[in-house]
Amino acid sequence: MSPKKKKTDDLINFTIDGQPVQARPGWTILETAEQYHIHIPTLCFHPAVKPWGGCRLCVVEVRYGKRGKVMPSCLNPPLAKLEVFTHSERVLNVRRWVLEMLLADCPASKEIRDLAREYGVTATRFTITDPEEECLRCGRCVAVCNEVVGVQALTFGSRGVNKQLDTPYRVPNNACVACGCCVTVCPTGAMSTRLDLVRGDVSRRTGHGFAH
Amino acid sequence: MKATTLEIDDILERYPKQPQHLISLLQDVQAEYKYISPEHLALICDHVGVPLTQAWAVATFYKSFSLEPRGEHEIKVCLGTTCHLKGGGRLVEACERDLAVARGHTTEDLRFTLDTVKCVGACALAPVVMIDEDYLGAASIPSLQKRLEKL
Amino acid sequence: MERIKSAAQLAGLQKKLLKAQDPKRPVVRVCLGPGCLAQGAAMVSQAFKSTIKAKKLRAKVQPLIKETGCHGFCSQGTLVSLSPADLFYVRVKPEDVEEIVEASLVKGQVVERLLYSDNGARYKSAAEIPFYKMQQKIILKNVGIIDPLKIDDALMAGAYQSFAKALTQMSPEDIINTVSLSGLRGRGGGGFPTGRKWRRAADIARENPGPVYIIGNGEEGDPGAFMDRAIMEGDPHAVLEGMIIGAYALGANKGFLYVRHEYPIAIRHLSIAIEQARSLGLLGQNILGTGFDFDLQINRGAGAYVCGEETAIIASLEGRVGEPITRPPYPAQQGLWNRPTIINNVETWANVPHIIDKGAKWYTDLGVPYSTGTKIFSLVGKVKNSGLVEVPMGVTLGRIVEEIGGGVPGQERFKAVQTGGPSGGIIPYEFKDLPPADMKPARVGLSAPVPISELKKLPVDFDSMAQTGSIMGGGGMIVMDNRDCVVDVARYFLRFLQEESCGKCLPCRLGLKGMQEFLDKFSRGQGSVEDIDELKSLAQAVGDGSLCGLGGTAPNPVLTSIRYFRDEYLAHIKDHKCPAGVCKDLIIYRVDPKTCNGCTLCVRNCPQDCISGRKKKPHTINNAACIRCGACMDVCPVGAVIVE
Numbered sequence A: 001m002s003p004k005k006k007k008t009d010d011l012i013n014f015t016i017d018g019q020p021v022q023a024r025p026g027w028t029i030l031e032t033a034e035q036y037h038i039h040i041p042t043l044c045f046h047p048a049v050k051p052w053g054g055c056r057l058c059v060v061e062v063r064y065g066k067r068g069k070v071m072p073s074c075l076n077p078p079l080a081k082l083e084v085f086t087h088s089e090r091v092l093n094v095r096r097w098v099l100e101m102l103l104a105d106c107p108a109s110k111e112i113r114d115l116a117r118e119y120g121v122t123a124t125r126f127t128i129t130d131p132e133e134e135c136l137r138c139g140r141c142v143a144v145c146n147e148v149v150g151v152q153a154l155t156f157g158s159r160g161v162n163k164q165l166d167t168p169y170r171v172p173n174n175a176c177v178a179c180g181c182c183v184t185v186c187p188t189g190a191m192s193t194r195l196d197l198v199r200g201d202v203s204r205r206t207g208h209g210f211a212h
Numbered sequence B: 001m002k003a004t005t006l007e008i009d010d011i012l013e014r015y016p017k018q019p020q021h022l023i024s025l026l027q028d029v030q031a032e033y034k035y036i037s038p039e040h041l042a043l044i045c046d047h048v049g050v051p052l053t054q055a056w057a058v059a060t061f062y063k064s065f066s067l068e069p070r071g072e073h074e075i076k077v078c079l080g081t082t083c084h085l086k087g088g089g090r091l092v093e094a095c096e097r098d099l100a101v102a103r104g105h106t107t108e109d110l111r112f113t114l115d116t117v118k119c120v121g122a123c124a125l126a127p128v129v130m131i132d133e134d135y136l137g138a139a140s141i142p143s144l145q146k147r148l149e150k151l
Numbered sequence C: 001m002e003r004i005k006s007a008a009q010l011a012g013l014q015k016k017l018l019k020a021q022d023p024k025r026p027v028v029r030v031c032l033g034p035g036c037l038a039q040g041a042a043m044v045s046q047a048f049k050s051t052i053k054a055k056k057l058r059a060k061v062q063p064l065i066k067e068t069g070c071h072g073f074c075s076q077g078t079l080v081s082l083s084p085a086d087l088f089y090v091r092v093k094p095e096d097v098e099e100i101v102e103a104s105l106v107k108g109q110v111v112e113r114l115l116y117s118d119n120g121a122r123y124k125s126a127a128e129i130p131f132y133k134m135q136q137k138i139i140l141k142n143v144g145i146i147d148p149l150k151i152d153d154a155l156m157a158g159a160y161q162s163f164a165k166a167l168t169q170m171s172p173e174d175i176i177n178t179v180s181l182s183g184l185r186g187r188g189g190g191g192f193p194t195g196r197k198w199r200r201a202a203d204i205a206r207e208n209p210g211p212v213y214i215i216g217n218g219e220e221g222d223p224g225a226f227m228d229r230a231i232m233e234g235d236p237h238a239v240l241e242g243m244i245i246g247a248y249a250l251g252a253n254k255g256f257l258y259v260r261h262e263y264p265i266a267i268r269h270l271s272i273a274i275e276q277a278r279s280l281g282l283l284g285q286n287i288l289g290t291g292f293d294f295d296l297q298i299n300r301g302a303g304a305y306v307c308g309e310e311t312a313i314i315a316s317l318e319g320r321v322g323e324p325i326t327r328p329p330y331p332a333q334q335g336l337w338n339r340p341t342i343i344n345n346v347e348t349w350a351n352v353p354h355i356i357d358k359g360a361k362w363y364t365d366l367g368v369p370y371s372t373g374t375k376i377f378s379l380v381g382k383v384k385n386s387g388l389v390e391v392p393m394g395v396t397l398g399r400i401v402e403e404i405g406g407g408v409p410g411q412e413r414f415k416a417v418q419t420g421g422p423s424g425g426i427i428p429y430e431f432k433d434l435p436p437a438d439m440k441p442a443r444v445g446l447s448a449p450v451p452i453s454e455l456k457k458l459p460v461d462f463d464s465m466a467q468t469g470s471i472m473g474g475g476g477m478i479v480m481d482n483r484d485c486v487v488d489v490a491r492y493f494l495r496f497l498q499e500e501s502c503g504k505c506l507p508c509r510l511g512l513k514g515m516q517e518f519l520d521k522f523s524r525g526q527g528s529v530e531d532i533d534e535l536k537s538l539a540q541a542v543g544d545g546s547l548c549g550l551g552g553t554a555p556n557p558v559l560t561s562i563r564y565f566r567d568e569y570l571a572h573i574k575d576h577k578c579p580a581g582v583c584k585d586l587i588i589y590r591v592d593p594k595t596c597n598g599c600t601l602c603v604r605n606c607p608q609d610c611i612s613g614r615k616k617k618p619h620t621i622n623n624a625a626c627i628r629c630g631a632c633m634d635v636c637p638v639g640a641v642i643v644e
């Protein structure tokens, strides 16, 4: 067997929305779709950080034999012969509800409003607690600070409905190196209004995550 | 409250300096001092070698940690399914009225902390209230009031 | 204690202990389980000790007081059983102790008034009581019998015999095979075949050598369930034995027991048991001289329901926030510190020694084909006999609730049963076989759906339960009567889950709140019929979109309640009535003038001062000011306060 032949053997053949596609080993369904210019919406995925799987906007329905399942495309590798549907009824149902609820959760975000409109969601029936809110807790900022910058200046505090972007004791964190990466990766611009909550006295920065 | 409290160093000594012991250490400090002070949180971080942000995330994520001093007595009203069906909700409301404190909070004089728990495993005796380490089974508003008066 | 170095030595020790035991010595077993503690069991036990001391009983009758785990019949606590007289006393108070000692221990008589009586019959021994008679105790066999703090007591009851057999007579492969053949399925809720899980981990571990870990899941977060607590408190060595056998089969040298911190007694008993096992050499290095090393450590949960989920436990053990991650990779592939990790519920672990001891065939003979063995249920709620019930799988729900549980006090039938906690559903008494389209395929897809004519006849096994839209779950079984509102219960679970969700993924963090907004509307008598369908659609989205099982199963209580109790939803929405009299915005409290004897207790207890009436005259409630706190109902000695 020639090495070249072996290579094509490793490729995973499956379909997305009926179209035959090939994935390299290690690719996710989302990455494969991008190669073929098939659009799947995402909010928490960012190529600079490990996929976190929080926003669930990238969900697709997969059918394997008789079984159907909805799963996030940013985290799951394809299997040979898998049938993937990016816009099935079940998928759209998840996206529409998530978007409608996001309209109530971060009503100030234009990005969310635009995305929602693409899915025909223009109004929300849910209670808006903070009209100024833009942060959807997608975790990109936390991940980039931790994985790429390596300082862990910010984190999520509390849990569930109270989960929020935090620094210890909600005071600016001197571990922050003021690099602004968090602002860059933020999908809604929420981080730019919050940077001063994180960035401490830059002159005292220590450059690693252990400053208190 | 106990007359003497352990030194923080003695508690730290119980665990090797590894990140995996963060939660156990927080629990021990919580048990000893009834809350985790900023100084202790920093000392724990240094001991196990994790950034303060991680300890903060952990301390605010898990319900059993408190970053503020708690009351002398802890009243935990069970709101597990069985206790809910048998009127646990009315018991918390009664406590909130009687102690003038919202659930999850401590009275101003630091006498009582009122909290709710999700099932203490004594469901056959629902509704159940835990007062410090004691269980009060088949509780009613009058029996609870009587018990609290004794404290 | 001397370290045991071989299986023969262990058998010798057991024989020696049994021989030294005096079968005629009276034993008083006082239940110190959670239910009895809530009824003052600690004082009863104290009373026994001091009375016996004070009386200076002659050496001949010097009784042994054993403080045991839960006897099961918690609603009758404090329970005291005497052997060899085989007497079973219920509702024992400290003041009864003197009489028990005097009559039963000294004179050998029976204290009639403390016996359990029902429908005119009095029962002297526990075995005759219908509640116990219909059970088959295997996992709970020693719970309530042995002193959980004494390893000698456990050894005399046969603990660690299977462990010795497994380590000295079986290969790891034999053990995995036996467990596979037994058909054991996980007791933590998912019902995944344990043997298959172990085989997968063993294969992966073989391919990439290095440490393997095992975890005992004692988080028991489902509210209304306390079987795991009873095992951990009442027979901790059973859990250890199962875990050591599992560790040997899987090649693990380190195990963790993750126990929720709300169970301090379980944590204490397990810690003591581990210490004892270590000092006997049953844990540690070169166990029984076989060259196998294994040690166990206890980690306390820190108050997070989601930390019952496998990947969240792992995060928690590593010292991180308990946020689940997507599977695959499964913990068996990449778990604790990225090494193969096997997580089983503590009840699952406690099953293992029995399977090793008596064999796979014996185990499959218990229960039904795809759900083998016995299962412990915590039968609570509006049921006469509440407590722990262990029955073979496949026993009908009617048998558990009506025959063992004695049905709803004062009512002909129960309204519904809630199983599986927040991941489960509410199934009605009128449950009839579902149209095939509605039948959910059984989770593991092993057995075909069977039509069932009524709920009472529903066999309680993994697959039949799944067909109803509920799940068997950990074993919580909460009986509801017609004073319980399904809208309220569905709301209750959503509130519970919102407080417990980790908040990582949007369908769960936002969707639980969203679903609750719908239900809040209904409970206020608002909303429309279309809203019910919208809620169903949202529930589907939450179930499909969520990352872990918490959000994934969160729709179950909502969907089952809509499916089976649509009329009750409509009563709220269209008639603005809560038929069960629970939803505060739709009810009023009223004093029945015929029953009220004018004692003024309610007047004095009303926080709103909205009850008026003179002494000895019927009272009235001013409904405009009433906050429906129920204080009057609780204090009324004649039950004159009614809800409409």
Ligand SMILES: Cc1cc2nc3c(=O)[nH]c(=O)nc-3n(C[C@H](O)[C@H](O)[C@H](O)COP(=O)(O)O)c2cc1C
Residues within 6 Å of the ligand: C185, C186, C187, C188, C189, C190, C191, C192, C194, C217, C218, C219, C220, C221, C222, C305, C306, C307, C308, C309, C310, C343, C344, C345, C346, C348, C349, C474, C548, C549, C550
């Ligand atoms: C949100 C959530 C909570 C859970 N809580 C528990 C629990 O309290 N106890 C438990 O044994 N399993 C619990 N589980 C199931 C575990 O994830 C896991 O499946 C189980 O411990 C495996 O053991 P088993 O195969 O012996 O059942 C929970 C699962 C989820 C998704």
Ligand code: SF4
Residues within 6 Å of the ligand: C306, C323, C324, C500, C501, C502, C503, C504, C505, C506, C508, C509, C546, C547, C548, C549, C550, C551, C552
């Ligand atoms: S489903 Fe809920 S608990 Fe599970 S990961 Fe998502 S937010 Fe966390």
Ligand code: FES
Residues within 6 Å of the ligand: A041, A042, A043, A044, A045, A052, A053, A054, A055, A056, A057, A058, A059, A072, A073, A074, A075
């Ligand atoms: S992009 Fe996949 S979950 Fe957010």
Ligand code: FES
Residues within 6 Å of the ligand: B078, B079, B080, B081, B082, B083, B084, B118, B119, B120, B121, B122, B123, B124, B126, B127, B128, C223, C224, C225
């Ligand atoms: S529900 Fe309250 S003790 Fe279980």
Ligand code: FES
Residues within 6 Å of the ligand: C031, C032, C033, C034, C035, C036, C037, C069, C070, C071, C072, C073, C074, C075, C077, C078, C079, C387
């Ligand atoms: S606690 Fe005593 S019988 Fe259950």
